[in-house]
Amino acid sequence: MSKIPLAGVIGSPVGHSKSPLVHGAWLRNYGLRGHYVPLHVESDALEQVLRAMPQMGFVGTNVTIPHKEQVLALADDVSPVAARIGAANTLTFGADGRIHADNTDGYGFLANLQQSAPDWRAGDGPALVLGAGGAARAIIVALLDAGVPQIRLCNRTRIRAEALAHEFGPQVAVLDWSDRAHALGDLGLLVNTSSLGMVGNPALDMSLDGLAADALVTDIVYTPLMTDLLQQAQARGNPVVDGLGMLLHQAVPGFERWFGHRPEVVDDLRALVLGQ
Numbered sequence: 001m002s003k004i005p006l007a008g009v010i011g012s013p014v015g016h017s018k019s020p021l022v023h024g025a026w027l028r029n030y031g032l033r034g035h036y037v038p039l040h041v042e043s044d045a046l047e048q049v050l051r052a053m054p055q056m057g058f059v060g061t062n063v064t065i066p067h068k069e070q071v072l073a074l075a076d077d078v079s080p081v082a083a084r085i086g087a088a089n090t091l092t093f094g095a096d097g098r099i100h101a102d103n104t105d106g107y108g109f110l111a112n113l114q115q116s117a118p119d120w121r122a123g124d125g126p127a128l129v130l131g132a133g134g135a136a137r138a139i140i141v142a143l144l145d146a147g148v149p150q151i152r153l154c155n156r157t158r159i160r161a162e163a164l165a166h167e168f169g170p171q172v173a174v175l176d177w178s179d180r181a182h183a184l185g186d187l188g189l190l191v192n193t194s195s196l197g198m199v200g201n202p203a204l205d206m207s208l209d210g211l212a213a214d215a216l217v218t219d220i221v222y223t224p225l226m227t228d229l230l231q232q233a234q235a236r237g238n239p240v241v242d243g244l245g246m247l248l249h250q251a252v253p254g255f256e257r258w259f260g261h262r263p264e265v266v267d268d269l270r271a272l273v274l275g276q
Helices: 019-029 043-057 070-074 082-085 105-116 132-144 158-168 177-182 230-235 244-249 252-259 268-273
Strands: 006-011 035-040 060-064 090-093 099-102 127-130 152-155 173-174 189-192 215-217
Touching: 006 019, 006 043, 006 173, 006 252, 019 252, 019 268, 043 060, 043 070, 043 090, 070 099, 082 099, 082 105, 090 252, 105 132, 105 158, 105 215, 105 244, 105 252, 127 132, 132 158, 152 158, 152 177, 152 215, 152 268, 158 173, 173 177, 215 230, 244 268
Parallel strands: 006 035, 006 060, 127 152, 127 189, 152 173, 189 215
Antiparallel strands: 060 090, 090 099
């Protein structure tokens, strides 16, 4: 009998990760052989652990904070998307032990929009992206590739936004944080990638008065599921998309590679994750 495929998520800390819940549900629902486990690994042990995993039966692993950048230097092959983003969240191990690094965060973001707001089109207008961290990088790449005509980038620390814009060229324009509410008039999409609005963090204090009524508003925060930003947008009639779907959709490509079956993101899965 062939080995039972193993996969997991590596982080420090890793106890908060919803990935074992998601992948475990898919394994059960599709009747597949395999296991998915959380692995707490410190940075100084990361390379040793990754090189040993294929010998232990692991076919791949997700990577979360703080290792997403470090794994790029340890990988034998890096996908073009992961190279552009500068981080990886999905590793696949070859039969020879080679490590292939990919980033599925941008894929998960777009797939969430396509499922939850099927009327949205990338060419509808510029996008305003709030925040300039790792998630913003993945989302900017995804939006540019999808055909969004311009991205307006706004971060509380302007120099971080400028560094990011410099990497991605003239389609990304930087705005001062104080000007964020003045860049709404012609938007097709407003995205919050910052931690503002997350449980335990300050709210995202921003007026949406200038936003077009049909502009899509999304927040990658999913605790709470309906952030103040989404509630405000919904109250004025804008279509909104919560952040949970991004988490679920970004897991799809890895699961398919590791366990040989492409899973679906359905309401029962959302309910399972929200219930934890």
